[in-house]
Amino acid sequence: MSAFVDAQSGGFSINLVHRDSEGSPFYNPKETPARLVGYAGRRSIGRVHRFSRSISNPSDPDAQLTANNGEYLVNISLGTPPFPIVAIADTGSDIIWTQCKPCTDCYKQDAPLFDPKSSSSYRTVSCSSNACNSLQSEGSSCSSDGSVCEYQVSYGDQSHTQGDVAAETLTLESKTGNPVALPKTVIGCGHDNAGTFSPKGSGIVGLGGGPASLVSQLGSSIGGKFSYCMVPYAAAKPTSTMNFGTNAVVSGNGVLSTPLISDPSQPTFYFLQLEAVSVGSKKIAFQGSSIGGSGNIIIDSGTTLTLVPTDFFSQLSDAVETQDAVETQVTGGTKTSDPEGFFSLCYVPDSSLKLPPVTAHFKGADVVLTSDNIFIQVNDKVVCLAFYANDQLSIYGNVAQQNFLIGYDLPKQTLSFKPTDCTNT
Numbered sequence: 001m002s003a004f005v006d007a008q009s010g011g012f013s014i015n016l017v018h019r020d021s022e023g024s025p026f027y028n029p030k031e032t033p034a035r036l037v038g039y040a041g042r043r044s045i046g047r048v049h050r051f052s053r054s055i056s057n058p059s060d061p062d063a064q065l066t067a068n069n070g071e072y073l074v075n076i077s078l079g080t081p082p083f084p085i086v087a088i089a090d091t092g093s094d095i096i097w098t099q100c101k102p103c104t105d106c107y108k109q110d111a112p113l114f115d116p117k118s119s120s121s122y123r124t125v126s127c128s129s130n131a132c133n134s135l136q137s138e139g140s141s142c143s144s145d146g147s148v149c150e151y152q153v154s155y156g157d158q159s160h161t162q163g164d165v166a167a168e169t170l171t172l173e174s175k176t177g178n179p180v181a182l183p184k185t186v187i188g189c190g191h192d193n194a195g196t197f198s199p200k201g202s203g204i205v206g207l208g209g210g211p212a213s214l215v216s217q218l219g220s221s222i223g224g225k226f227s228y229c230m231v232p233y234a235a236a237k238p239t240s241t242m243n244f245g246t247n248a249v250v251s252g253n254g255v256l257s258t259p260l261i262s263d264p265s266q267p268t269f270y271f272l273q274l275e276a277v278s279v280g281s282k283k284i285a286f287q288g289s290s291i292g293g294s295g296n297i298i299i300d301s302g303t304t305l306t307l308v309p310t311d312f313f314s315q316l317s318d319a320v321e322t323q324d325a326v327e328t329q330v331t332g333g334t335k336t337s338d339p340e341g342f343f344s345l346c347y348v349p350d351s352s353l354k355l356p357p358v359t360a361h362f363k364g365a366d367v368v369l370t371s372d373n374i375f376i377q378v379n380d381k382v383v384c385l386a387f388y389a390n391d392q393l394s395i396y397g398n399v400a401q402q403n404f405l406i407g408y409d410l411p412k413q414t415l416s417f418k419p420t421d422c423t424n425t
Helices: 033-056 130-134 214-222 310-321
Strands: 011-018 072-078 083-090 097-099 149-154 160-173 179-194 204-206 225-229 239-245 256-259 274-279 282-285 297-299 306-308 331-336 346-354 358-362 365-369 375-377 383-385 387-389 404-409 414-419
Touching: 011 160, 130 160, 179 214, 214 225, 214 239, 256 365, 274 310, 282 310, 306 310, 310 383, 310 387, 365 414
Parallel strands: 083 204, 097 179, 306 387
Antiparallel strands: 011 072, 011 239, 072 083, 072 160, 149 160, 160 179, 225 239, 225 404, 256 414, 274 282, 274 358, 331 346, 346 383, 358 365, 375 383, 404 414
């Protein structure tokens, strides 16, 4: 009996590792929690700039991908025999790519480079193939002799990646211990990559809604379903779970569902309609961004903070800290400043800390948030509001999603929330 799991058999689950936790190549034990949270917040801002640029100009290839984007990593392998790669799992991009030998100009990478010549399953694809057409948004073109499909992506910071488009066996490490082999997965094999890439990273797995993403390539084999359950930042167990196919079905008591809104001009992003946020009895209407048709906010696992318009953020902050209604104020804590100067509303909690009840009112789904969704701990003494003012674009970030099983059903165009202890998944 094969030790491999067939993706066609129904469902499987994999581990997601936060980039700042032990076991991640990005982990730095010398960094303080406050600085790590600050870095994550700044990555959120950089990410929204890229998303905003992509949405305002969908044809701009400079806006389609960002180096070292995303907060979670996944262990994959490429080729036959399998070659291990630690890749960033990114719901905000589509293409799957890694650096490959030979490198005419590659950024320094700590891990060994993938060598296509060492794989018996590696095949470049032709310019007339569907695989090549699926990467048109990533700047696909033909080689000088017209025989091989190539991709090229440039970034606003002058970083770039380019190389061959190929079909290759991609293998995921399932939580059962049995690898999940995905033959003929379309990938980008980068031979010329330079700029601000970190030497710690060795690949990206795009999980967006575009045709080149892993989710789209799995297609009917997973019934268009995937889900994830992200543990809180301070959890003793730093590993989260991502599910595909039958394993991704979200059901049972407490499930809330809202429409998942697609925009043909922006297939990568997952849009929702957020109508309001309540803090105690105060309900604050949410306008958000004029994006995604009727959608006004992107849900994204790779953005740490929840980014909202400045006016809405001011109303939300005022409601959280107001002193004229006990039901809508933080009690048992002393207001303080962020040690890194990034967050605007922070507290030093004591043992009797009480946070106001906060509910995110999505269309058809009133999602009650916990303290772990509202505040992020920046050090042993200080917690800060995990929302940030931004007028470019609204994003529902991963802190707000922690300890929820978040399920995407693409055929039904629904997204489901189920309160869950993600450390037990």
